[in-house]
Amino acid sequence: MICAGCLPRYRLVPYFAVILMLSGVQLLTACTAPTRAKVVSLEQPAYKTVGRPSRYTVKRKDTLYTIAWNYGLDFRTLARWNAIAPPYTIYPGQTLVLAGPRLAPRNPQPSGTKVPAPPPQPKPIRSAQSAPASNHKSPGNADKASRAVPDLSESTRKLYWRWPTQGQLKQRYSGTDPSRKGIKIGGTQGQPVLAAESGKVVYAGSGLIGYGLLLIIRHNKNYLSAYGHNRKLLVNEGALVKKGMQVAEMGQQGGGSPVLHFEIRRNGTPVDPLKLLPRQP
Template sequence: MALAALLLAGVQISGCSTPTRAKVVSLEKRVTGAQTGNRSSYHRVRRGDTLYTIAWRYGVDFQELAGWNGISPPYTIYPGQSLRLSYPVTRVAPDTPGQEHKKASSGSSATTAKTAPEAKVAARRSSDNKGNLTGQKQKVVDSNLLERTNLVWQWPTNGRLEQRFSNVDPSRKGIKISGSSGQRVVAAESGKVVYAGSGLIGYGRLIIIKHNKNYLSAYGHNRKLLVNEGEVVKKGQQLAEMGKNGAGKPTLHFEIRRNGTPVNPLKFLPRRR
């Protein structure tokens, strides 16, 4: 009789208890190289980095990189900031009764950056009327760029095609065109200069242009840069003077990337006669 009473009590207790449930905190949309070990999951921002150069270095789309880290245009980042290089990994957390469920944020580093002294100074500057007007004009320019779909490319310089694009060789993400030191390097299409500098190893003095929300082009191994970041350039406008590659030969390295992925420029450039 006593044993039956104990069993009955156990059934009553188990029937009244509420099991702890697990909830998805963040949803992983796809698995990238960051999860599979092909690259580090995070990048620590260094002085001279931009969102575009980081995206270029790791072969990801700059808009996705911004989204993963909660960064909005004009994509300001700060030295020391840690940027996620992939979608957030799905993880589970106990759903504690009475506790508000909080979503994981991929933009925590961006939020921290906003409290940095540099961000406060930038916020004060942005409140200036002149700065606001400039910002409005910039938004219009960026909006117009994003809406362009009918890109018509031209060759970025004259010369002989020295090296073709390869899908399998990581050292051949673009084409190489030989020429003479100092010869003109021009924009293959209209767009906005999002990088002008020498911070990416292997490219020398480099220019990156954003043409719309999908396409970027790059011009490497320049002797002299003639445009600045943020400048809007027209198709055929001179960007730089041709310089020499690592072997000391006057060469232009030219790339086109679609959604962060290198594509064969020869499929976009007009056929030479």
């Protein structure tokens, strides 16, 4: 090794320049060396978090419409997931899937494994879809409605809404509050409740908690409307009703003041009725 002190002075500058340049190369190499990144698993969980169970067992008086309504689903989507064809008949004890294929558990059958056949469905018990009207309804009104109106529930026609009753707006819709999926209109006990648009009655009863005596009307392929807390229903399930026709009498919510709870849903999702209704008379 050459001693720096033994070199002529004019040769010292290039010598130290070479030393500095080599040191710089080492520093750059250290800075640009690849670093192993932390491995993070992006695998999705077996079930995506949703606000409903993955399965539901049908009870007496359930209908496909009320189950879909209760869990915020479009009834056609629920029917497709469970291979149920129109007129969407379901049976007590039947198990329905409430989540689509992407939410199903990841447990594929191994190759060559036989999938057990589903057990035979029980004979239908007179459910709400096929049962006659209860003593809350007037069969004469339902028969009159069906004769007067064509079935438009499968159409894609444009809808022209009207107010279902007269009275003071007691509560507005909220897209963030689950307890305010519709509006509440105050009135008097027994006040007429009218169909907000023409359509087919797909539910009439008190099977949905929080709605009292409830009526649901399907107006076309996309829209349903609901009328809750009635004192009396005047139409049966399956009845075809005309816009403006009286379908119920206003009742009370939990023993309080008379009020009508009114909802509109598009493809199973609640929407603000005030954006569809005309100016209040």
